[in-house]
Structures are given as structure tokens and as C-alpha cells.
Amino acid sequence: MLPLDELYQEVILDHYKNPKNQGTIENPDYKGHGVNPLCGDDVEIWIKLENGKIKSLKSIGKGCAVSQASLSMMGEALQGKSIEEARQAVEKFKKGMLEGGELHFEEYPDLEALEGVKKFPVRIKCAVLPWNTFLEALESHPSA
Amino acid sequence: MMTDIHSGNIPAASDIPETSRVPASDGAKIFKKTRDDFPILKRKIYGKPLIYLDNAATSQKPFSVIQAIQTYYENSNANIHRGVHHLAEEATSAYEAVRKKTAAFIHAKDHHSILFTRNCTEAINLAAFSWGRKFLKPGDEILLTEMEHHSNLIPWHFLKNEKGIELKFIPFNEEGILNLSKLPELLSSRTKLVSLTHISNSLGTINPIKQIIEAAHEKGALVLIDGAQSVPHLPVDVQDLNCDFLAFSSHKMLGPTGVGILYGKLELLEAMDPFMGGGEMIREVWLDHSTYSKPPWKYEAGTPNIADTIGFGAALDYLNQTGMKEIQKQEEELTRFALQRFSAEKEIKVYGPQNFKIHAGIISFNLEGIHPHDVGTILDQEGIAIRAGHHCTQPLMRKLGVSGTARASFYFYNTKEEVELLLQSIQKVFQIFHHAAAR
Numbered sequence: 001m002l003p004l005d006e007l008y009q010e011v012i013l014d015h016y017k018n019p020k021n022q023g024t025i026e027n028p029d030y031k032g033h034g035v036n037p038l039c040g041d042d043v044e045i046w047i048k049l050e051n052g053k054i055k056s057l058k059s060i061g062k063g064c065a066v067s068q069a070s071l072s073m074m075g076e077a078l079q080g081k082s083i084e085e086a087r088q089a090v091e092k093f094k095k096g097m098l099e100g101g102e103l104h105f106e107e108y109p110d111l112e113a114l115e116g117v118k119k120f121p122v123r124i125k126c127a128v129l130p131w132n133t134f135l136e137a138l139e140s141h142p143s144a
Numbered sequence: 145m146m147t148d149i150h151s152g153n154i155p156a157a158s159d160i161p162e163t164s165r166v167p168a169s170d171g172a173k174i175f176k177k178t179r180d181d182f183p184i185l186k187r188k189i190y191g192k193p194l195i196y197l198d199n200a201a202t203s204q205k206p207f208s209v210i211q212a213i214q215t216y217y218e219n220s221n222a223n224i225h226r227g228v229h230h231l232a233e234e235a236t237s238a239y240e241a242v243r244k245k246t247a248a249f250i251h252a253k254d255h256h257s258i259l260f261t262r263n264c265t266e267a268i269n270l271a272a273f274s275w276g277r278k279f280l281k282p283g284d285e286i287l288l289t290e291m292e293h294h295s296n297l298i299p300w301h302f303l304k305n306e307k308g309i310e311l312k313f314i315p316f317n318e319e320g321i322l323n324l325s326k327l328p329e330l331l332s333s334r335t336k337l338v339s340l341t342h343i344s345n346s347l348g349t350i351n352p353i354k355q356i357i358e359a360a361h362e363k364g365a366l367v368l369i370d371g372a373q374s375v376p377h378l379p380v381d382v383q384d385l386n387c388d389f390l391a392f393s394s395h396k397m398l399g400p401t402g403v404g405i406l407y408g409k410l411e412l413l414e415a416m417d418p419f420m421g422g423g424e425m426i427r428e429v430w431l432d433h434s435t436y437s438k439p440p441w442k443y444e445a446g447t448p449n450i451a452d453t454i455g456f457g458a459a460l461d462y463l464n465q466t467g468m469k470e471i472q473k474q475e476e477e478l479t480r481f482a483l484q485r486f487s488a489e490k491e492i493k494v495y496g497p498q499n500f501k502i503h504a505g506i507i508s509f510n511l512e513g514i515h516p517h518d519v520g521t522i523l524d525q526e527g528i529a530i531r532a533g534h535h536c537t538q539p540l541m542r543k544l545g546v547s548g549t550a551r552a553s554f555y556f557y558n559t560k561e562e563v564e565l566l567l568q569s570i571q572k573v574f575q576i577f578h579h580a581a582a583r
């Protein structure tokens with residue numbers, strides 16, 4: 001496959017055009033806001049827990065196909081996980097993007113489509129932004 | 145083979161392209177020569193010929209500029225203004241000759257009006273620091289526009305916080321044209337400075353600065369022109385404009401990075417406080433106080449960027465040989481063509497004035513439903529270098545209601561063929577994205 005075709009795979013363009021889990025949550029347990037000041041990618045997420053697991057992760061984002069597809073997929077991948085499991089998944093994803101690890105997730109295979117991003121070093125930060133925003137959200141205490 | 149200045153692999157003088165050698169009548173041949181003068185334009189990117197359309201960010205450099213820097217280091221390197229030896233004198237006079245050349249280039253009366261800085265940003269900061277801190281009082285106003293580059297915004301934010309001055313802004317309309325009917329209410333006796341860009345780096349708008357300078361002077365306000373995007377592309381005459389300051393950067397006009405220029409009227413430069421303290425800028429120093437030298441040296445503390453200033457001199461030579469009027473004419477034709485071709489495409493939104501007479505060679509655009517970053521990545525794979533993002537004008541982007549734009553910006557070495565290839569490659573962007581939409 002040509003690098004461009006790998007980058008803009010159908011899965012990615014589908015998530016970009018029809019993002020999952022759009023919206024906000026009132027009284028979230030965590031929320032986060034991440035921006036990439038250089039390119040203007042902008043990601044906001046809200047997290048609601050139930051019985052220690054992520055019941056719902058909603059988001060609103062603006063930006064390129066890579067950042068927005070990554071955001072949409074992240075929501076799908078992390079829902080249902082405990083905070084600790086989610087944290088591990090985020091670390092695995094970041095390792096995959098930044099340190100050449102695999103992007104193979106049994107629970108959400110779509111993520112593998114982001115492998116193509118690695119051939120475009122300047123775009124890696126787009127893919128990672130939502131995941132960093134998730135980690136930042138865990139540090140927040142909106143209800144406190 | 146690429147010329148590598150680090151390899152010591154210098155072509156013989158006869159191999160060095162020289163535009164002036166070509167008979168002026170033969171347009172096409174001159175053009176071929178012009179392209180040949182720029183080693184980097186022969187580069188291939190992913191196996192495709194480089195199409196460099198990011199000149200508003202920085203221009204490419206002709207061989208003569210690259211060679212001037214190398215020749216300086218090989219033959220004349222010494223510190224300036226301090227040595228009695230031959231090399232020091234040679235370096236000093238080469239450096240000071242560029243000051244004179246710069247003065248002539250912008251038609252300044254006196255070369256002592258030319259200060260060298262690191263870049264246009266530092267030139268504006270120098271004016272804000274040395275003039276603003278000395279002369280502004282709480283309640284004074286500075287008038288800017290809504291289309292300023294961050295470098296003509298943040299220095300004034302600093303002064304606002306420090307001095308309690310107020311900032312006002314000339315708005316622009318849907319076409320990106322300044323609304324001058326607001327000028328009478330925005331300008332008052334409280335206005336101490338109007339600081340604005342000659343050409344918008346995000347919209348391409350050529351502002352009617354002469355008219356604004358006159359209106360400002362009537363109210364007793366000074367005017368600083370950010371010439372970063374204009375001085376490289378059209379003749380600028382500071383005496384005709386009667387601006388009080390003009391700031392610009394060498395690297396956007398064929399010269400090296402690391403050299404900026406602030407022109408200021410001499411009486412202002414004499415009245416203002418120094419910018420930085422240190423060597424070169426002093427007259428006499430005691431342990432606990434000092435007196436300063438005259439402009440321009442008063443503003444040039446420490447060893448300046450000698451080599452790159454000399455490189456900038458070669459850039460000025462190149463521009464003079466080509467002729468700024470000629471450059472303006474060529475770019476106007478290219479812009480007219482590009483605006484026409486771009487506006488014919490329904491799915492491309494082009495920002496800035498529709499009239500090419502007030503639209504410089506900067507085409508800012510968006511493709512329906514596609515983020516500029518994705519446009520930039522796909523075009524890059526075709527060897528086309530454009531910029532994507534907010535172009536250091538976040539308030540302007542906010543007003544346009546977008547997070548950024550894709551921007552193709554020209555210099556005189558660009559061609560209509562390159563514009564055509566850009567449009568063809570834009571069709572590829574549509575194919576990639578619409579293919580998914582169609583399913």
C-alpha cells in the first residue's frame with residue numbers, strides 16, 4: 001500500500017466523518033481538554049464511571065482526520081474498562097505510536113488502522129492527542 | 145548534483161548562474177536561469193520535483209547568497225567594530241556596506257536608520273521595548289488590526305500589562321479587507337502608535353498603508369509597518385510612505401535566517417532607550433553607569449550576526465538585479481491566474497480579497513469538510529510544500545470561524561505550471577476523502 005493509502009484507510013475516514021460517542025456528560029467523574037497549539041487540533045472528553053468502570057466516554061473534537069478518528073476510536077476502545085485497565089491501554093497505545101510497539105488491541109481491532117500514521121512523523125502527535133487528554137482528565141476532579 | 149556548502153565543493157565562478165548575464169529581452173530564458181539560481185529547486189521530494197509554495201514562511205536562497213556566506217567565512221571572518229587588524233576592518237566594512245544597501249533598498253534617507261536584529265519579530269519587539277517603554281503612559285492607545293501576526297500582537301500585550309495602555313483594532317470584512325470607515329472613531333489624540341502589517345500573511349490582503357499612515361499622522365500618532373510579507377515582494381519606499389518604523393526579515397527575501405531589520409526615523413532612534421546592554425552599544429562605561437553610542441549601534445549590543453548579514457547583502461543584490469517592479473509584476477500575474485483558477489472550483493473556499501490588485505501571492509484556502517493538515521500531508525506526498533494551520537494569526541482564524549487554512553504562497557520563481565499541479569493534487573485530496581464519503 002502507498003503510505004497515503006495506509007494513512008487514510010477507510011476505517012479512519014469513517015471515524016472522521018461519523019465520529020462515535022459525540023457529546024458531553026453532565027456531572028462527569030473526569031473531564032479533560034487537550035489542544036495542539038501548532039495545528040489547532042482540539043479535543044474535549046467527559047468520563048462517567050459506574051461500579052468502577054467507564055460507563056460512558058463522550059467527546060467533542062475539532063481537527064484533522066487523524067486526531068478525530070483517533071478520538072472516536074479511543075472512546076470505543078476504553079468504554080467498559082476500569083480506570084486501571086484504561087490507563088494500561090492508553091500506555092500501550094502511546095508506546096505503539098511513539099516507540100514502535102504494536103497497535104494490536106483484541107478488544108478494538110480498528111485501532112490497528114492507525115499504524116499508517118507512524119510513517120508520517122509530524123502526524124503522530126495528532127493521533128496521540130486524545131489519549132494524552134484522557135490521561136490528563138484522570139488528574140481532574142470536576143465534582144470536587 | 146546538489147551543491148553542498150559544507151562539503152567544500154564549490155563550483156567555479158563560471159558555473160555560478162548570474163541573472164544579469166542573460167539578455168533582458170529573453171523572458172523564458174531568464175526564467176530558466178532564475179530557477180537554476182536556486183539549488184534547492186532541483187530537489188526531488190518522494191521522487192517528485194519539489195514544488196515550493198511556502199514562501200510566506202521562508203523563501204529559498206539563491207546560490208549567490210549561500211556562496212557569500214561561505215566566502216565570508218573562508219576569507220574575511222573577524223569580529224567587527226573592535227579590531228585594528230586588516231580582517232576586522234574588512235569584515236566591518238562588509239557588514240556596514242549591507243546597512244547602506246538596506247537603506248537604499250527601502251529608500252531610507254540615512255543608513256543610520258537601519259538596525260539589524262535577529263528577525264522581524266525582534267525588530268517589532270525592539271520598537272515596543274525601546275520606544276514603548278519610554279514614551280507610553282497609562283491611558284495611551286495603540287491601534288492594531290484584527291489581521292496581525294502574533295509578532296505584532298504579543299509585544300503590545302506586554303506593554304498593555306506593564307503600562308496600562310489600551311489596544312484597539314481595525315476590523316476587516318468578509319473579504320479580508322480593512323474597514324477604514326472605522327478609522328475616524330478608532331483614531332484619537334490618545335492614539336500614540338498605529339502598528340499594522342502591510343500584507344496579511346494569512347489572507348494575502350495588501351493594506352492601503354499610505355492612507356492609514358496619513359490618517360494616523362493627522363492625529364499625531366506614529367506608525368510602525370510590519371513589512372515581513374511586503375518588502376520581499378514589492379518596492380517599498382519609506383520616505384514616500386512616511387512610516388516611522390518598518391520591520392522585516394531577511395529570510396523571507398532570499399537571505400539567510402538570523403537577520404531582521406528595523407528601520408526607524410533617526411530622530412526617534414536618537415530619542416529612544418537602548419534595547420539590550422553590552423558591548424558595541426556603549427560610548428563610555430564606568431563601574432556603576434554608562435553612556436550609549438549613537439544609532440544604529442546603540443541598538444546592536446554584542447557581536448551581531450555578521451556572516452548572515454553579509455549573506456543578506458547578496459540577497460539584496462539579487463533582488464536589485466531582478467528588479468522589485470519586475471518581481472511584483474510576475475507575482476501579480478501568477479496571483480491573478482491562481483485566484484481565477486481557484487475561484488472556479490466550487491469546493492474550494494479561498495480567503496482574502498477577490499481583486500488580485502490588493503491580493504498578494506498568498507492563497508489561503510480550505511476544502512469542504514477536510515482539515516488543512518490533511519490537505520498538507522497529501523500535497524506533501526506529491527512534492528508540494530504548503531503551510532497548514534493558523535499561520536501565527538489565531539485571532540484572525542477565530543474571526544473566520546476556522547481552526548486554520550491551507551496556504552500556498554508564491555515567490556517570483558514559481559510558475560503557472562506549479563499552480564496547475566497544485567490544483568491537480570487538490571483533486572487527489574478530494575478523491576481520497578470523497579471516496580470514503582461516497583460509500
Ligand SMILES: Cc1ncc(COP(=O)(O)O)c(C=O)c1O
Nearest residue numbers: 263264265293295341345372393
Ligand atoms: C506578517 C508577518 N509579520 C511578522 C512575521 C515574523 O517574522 P519572523 O518569524 O521572521 O520574525 C511574519 C512571518 O512569519 C509575518 O508573516
